Amino acid sequence: MRFLQACRGEALDRPPVWMMRQAGRYLPEYREVRSKVSFLELCRTPELCAKVTLQPIDRFGLDAAILFSDILVVFEAMGVDVEFNPGPVVAQPVRDAAGVAALRWGDPAEEIPYVMDAVRACKAALADRVPLIGFCGAPFTTLSYLVEGRGSRDFENVKGMIFSEPLMFGQLMEKMSDLLGRYLEAQVDAGADALQIFDSWAGALSPRDYAKHVLPHTAALIERVRKTGVPVIFFARGNANLLSLAGGTTADVVGVDWSIGMDHAIETLGAQRVVQGNLDPMLLLGARETLVSRTREVVEQGRVAAGHIFNLGHGISRHTDPEMAKLMIDTVKSMGAS
Ligand code: CP3
Numbered sequence: 099m100r101f102l103q104a105c106r107g108e109a110l111d112r113p114p115v116w117m118m119r120q121a122g123r124y125l126p127e128y129r130e131v132r133s134k135v136s137f138l139e140l141c142r143t144p145e146l147c148a149k150v151t152l153q154p155i156d157r158f159g160l161d162a163a164i165l166f167s168d169i170l171v172v173f174e175a176m177g178v179d180v181e182f183n184p185g186p187v188v189a190q191p192v193r194d195a196a197g198v199a200a201l202r203w204g205d206p207a208e209e210i211p212y213v214m215d216a217v218r219a220c221k222a223a224l225a226d227r228v229p230l231i232g233f234c235g236a237p238f239t240t241l242s243y244l245v246e247g248r249g250s251r252d253f254e255n256v257k258g259m260i261f262s263e264p265l266m267f268g269q270l271m272e273k274m275s276d277l278l279g280r281y282l283e284a285q286v287d288a289g290a291d292a293l294q295i296f297d298s299w300a301g302a303l304s305p306r307d308y309a310k311h312v313l314p315h316t317a318a319l320i321e322r323v324r325k326t327g328v329p330v331i332f333f334a335r336g337n338a339n340l341l342s343l344a345g346g347t348t349a350d351v352v353g354v355d356w357s358i359g360m361d362h363a364i365e366t367l368g369a370q371r372v373v374q375g376n377l378d379p380m381l382l383l384g385a386r387e388t389l390v391s392r393t394r395e396v397v398e399q400g401r402v403a404a405g406h407i408f409n410l411g412h413g414i415s416r417h418t419d420p421e422m423a424k425l426m427i428d429t430v431k432s433m434g435a436s
Pocket residue numbers: 117118119120121122123132137164165166167168169170182184185186233249296298413416
């Protein structure tokens with residue numbers, strides 16, 4: 099299948115295409131499902147997860163599906179309560195040794211079996227039409243939510259912890275990586291064909307601090323889950339200066355955000371690398387001609403790399419007109435041989 103071929107760096111006439119957050123509120127059929135259940139109920143109901151996972155596949159004919167879930171459902175295996183309205187809020191953020199001591203490090207396969215059931219339900223519903231991507235948050239991004247309690251602009255609490263209690267932070271990162279490793283392995287056991295690790299908040303740190311406090315743990319997680327045999331995509335967002343660090347991991351595919359041209363990203367990573375990305379999702383809110391020309395530009399730039407998976411440079415906006423997403427996807431597809 100085209101997506102897995104691209105992950106392996108096989109030559110293709112055009113890149114496979116999928117979109118981060120492709121199942122979500124910009125789709126009326128998703129809003130219809132969501133009008134009856136809360137976001138967490140949706141994540142906890144495997145049949146509904148499969149239904150919404152397939153919505154963008156049926157509508158657009160994308161080349162890969164991504165499991166419908168959230169990077170923060172894993173908190174349930176740690177005894178941490180999180181709510182979504184719509185952004186995540188952790189009732190009791192973990193900021194000191196007592197908070198750390200109260201954390202549980204349960205086995206995701208036992209504590210949140212509904213995620214693995216959702217993987218199986220998606221696989222059954224897809225019937226091998228396209229591969230299914232499983233995912234988790236990277237240890238740093240996941241821990242950041244745990245410490246900050248919600249989205250943040252300055253990351254004062256988690257950075258304060260790194261610089262005042264580096265040993266405690268390091269131990270937390272190690273435990274988090276181990277838990278996430280078991281989580282991703284369970285998703286592969288349940289049938290996931292590829293994995294993506296989202297380090298959405300990587301850009302909160304300088305390259306120096308990312309390299310010292312974060313990357314060794316993330317690199318170890320990538321190395322561990324590669325042993326399952328499925329391709330691993332690593333997406334570190336928010337600072338293009340981190341790209342060479344991401345390229346230093348053994349990830350099969352390096353995700354590229356929209357803050358750097360794909361041509362420069364490939365120069366940085368080396369043309370032997372497989373890349374994923376990186377159209378600015380806000381182009382989907384602009385003029386049709388601009389969207390088409392910028393989509394074509396990313397595809398052309400990607401041809402230099404050993405492999406390219408076309409994607410957005412971050413999640414699709416909820417204000418996107420699905421027709422614009424279709425225009426982008428059809429543009430990528432039109433650049434193939436037939
Ligand atoms: O289609 C897909 O990509 C699969 C599903 C998916 C969701 N979240 C569904 C979701 C995936 C892969 C994620 C990952 C995720 N979740 C990330 C990493 C990717 C990124 O965007 O950087 C992060 C940081 C989160 C945490 C999170 N969950 C936030 C910040 C929010 C609020 C987002 C918003 O736009 O308001 C969520 C909630 C969430 N996760 C929604 C969806 C569809 C919206 C919930 C709703 O229906 O009300």
